[in-house]
Amino acid sequence: MIHEKGLPSMQSTPVVAIDDLHKSYGDHHVLKGISLRAHEGDVVSLIGSSGSGKSTLLRCINLLEIPNAGSLRVNDEEVRFRQGRGGVREIADLRQVERLRATLSMVFQNFNLWPHRTVLENVIEAPVHVLGEKRQDAIAHAEQLLEKVGLAHKRHDYPSFLSGGQQQRVAIARALAVRPKVMLFDEPTSALDPELVGDVLKVIRDIAQEGRTMILVTHEMAFARDVSTQVVYLHQGQIEEQGPPQQVMLDPHSERCRQFVMAQNNRS
């Protein structure tokens, strides 16, 4: 196996390993057997039309959704499930999931900052109260991160006083504050006004270039092409095309994937 610079090492154990994952809501089968690996330093972009299951897949990784079947390993640790009442699969050990979640971090489409806490308090919340960091250290780290996303001057403001783009950059600082193994982005720019998208993408691009492991759901094709090490095209709950961005976006095997990428490119 060739180990090129900038490409993930194939020998290392994946940080996230998904095998034959299924998720359905009642009769609606959203994910139909997804297998995916993310190694350290990977930037995996999930693309696909709405309803293809890409957000659900992302939410299965930090167990905001519980998959009905299939296995999930995070940091080389198998997530344990059990059969609950009525045969519904549930989390076997909530403590384990809470521990794993603390090593992941998520940036949501709608930011989901905590409105009753200031920008700084939002960023230090998880480090102090979940990871048990010293408040002083957490504040120092948070200020550094807020500086990085260009919002140090807003640290004592409440989220409702910020624009959408600013809120999302705070959310990214909050996600970085836990020193995550993997960052999950769920359509981070979809709820933003077009003129605010650039700032947020720039921040995410900078983080990606630092070599952080990221899995992101996005509709920004140009962005996905530039930052990803791997692009995954989902169609109706299955992976239809998967590979390096050049291949998936310029020379896909699947006709549907080709059309999707073309339509998205024309849109923007």
Place this chain on the structure above:
Amino acid sequence: MDLTWLNDFSSELLRGAGLTVQLLLISAGFGFVLAIAMALGRLSNSVVLANACRFVSSVIRGTPLLVQIYILYYGVGSVLASYPLIRGGVLWPYLREGFWYVALALTLSVGAYVGEVLRSGLRAVPRGELEAARAYGMRRGQILRRVWLPRALQMVRPTLAGESVMLLKSTALASTVAVTDLLGAANIVRSQTLRVYEPLLLVAITYIVLALIIEKSFKLMGTTSQRRV
């Protein structure tokens, strides 16, 4: 207006006002804890627990507070009195007093009414904020303490201020079971001086002042949130 009686009865009136405030604080404090339990119970996934809480809440909200106080004081109180063991026990000095029966009735009331208010507040907190808390690895108790409850309280704060003033006024029912609260003290003045209006006016003014203090403190609590919208 003749206020000469004020001197002779000032200590009774002050003690009465103190008792009213005590009733208010005790039932508000215990009631609030009970209200959280009731709200969470009603939102519980367990159908049995949710229905039990709804039933208790309906019973308490569906019967007059005065009737509840009578049932507790004359009913439960006299049953307890018929057991020599309890009569002779260390708790009897408290169990004999109307005060604790009223405090219990008020606590139950607060639990039922404020429980409903809190339930609506808890339901109104946007799912995403709780999801973010889960996604960052917070435990259930932490989510409740640090995100869910504070956000719910923020939303229902005006209603809670109203409920607290209602509670203050409900404490006046204590005077019906021989508790010398503020109104009870005024009744003593009335019976001994045969003056009707002056003591009652004084009592009314005192309640208004207390109500204003309650409203003001709720306003002060709100300045921490600073939400535009």
